[in-house]
Amino acid sequence: MTPNALRIEEAMSRSSPLARLQHLLKESEARLAVVRSVVPSALGPHLKAGPLDEEGWTLLVANAAVASKLRQLMPRLEEALRARGLQVTSIRLRVR
Numbered sequence: 001m002t003p004n005a006l007r008i009e010e011a012m013s014r015s016s017p018l019a020r021l022q023h024l025l026k027e028s029e030a031r032l033a034v035v036r037s038v039v040p041s042a043l044g045p046h047l048k049a050g051p052l053d054e055e056g057w058t059l060l061v062a063n064a065a066v067a068s069k070l071r072q073l074m075p076r077l078e079e080a081l082r083a084r085g086l087q088v089t090s091i092r093l094r095v096r
Helices: 008-014 016-038 064-083
Strands: 047-053 056-061 091-095
C-alpha cells in the first residue's frame, strides 16, 4: 500500500455519495435478514438483497417459482419489516 493510499472504509466514510451507498447497502442487507427470518427456510438461499431507493426495495430471487411464493407471502414480509422499524414503500421482486 502506498503511503497516501486510503483504506476502502476510510475512503467511503470521507465521501458523502459513497457513505450513502454504504448505508443503503447495509439497509438492504438488514431487510434481507428480516425476510429470511419469516420465509420458509428452503427459500432463504434463493434470495439476495437488491437495490434500495426512494421508491422501495428490490429483492432478487433465483427463479419464477420463488417469486411466486414470495408474492403469496408479501403481506407477511411487509408486516415483519414494519415490526422491525423498517419503512416499507414497496417490495419489488426481480428474477436474477
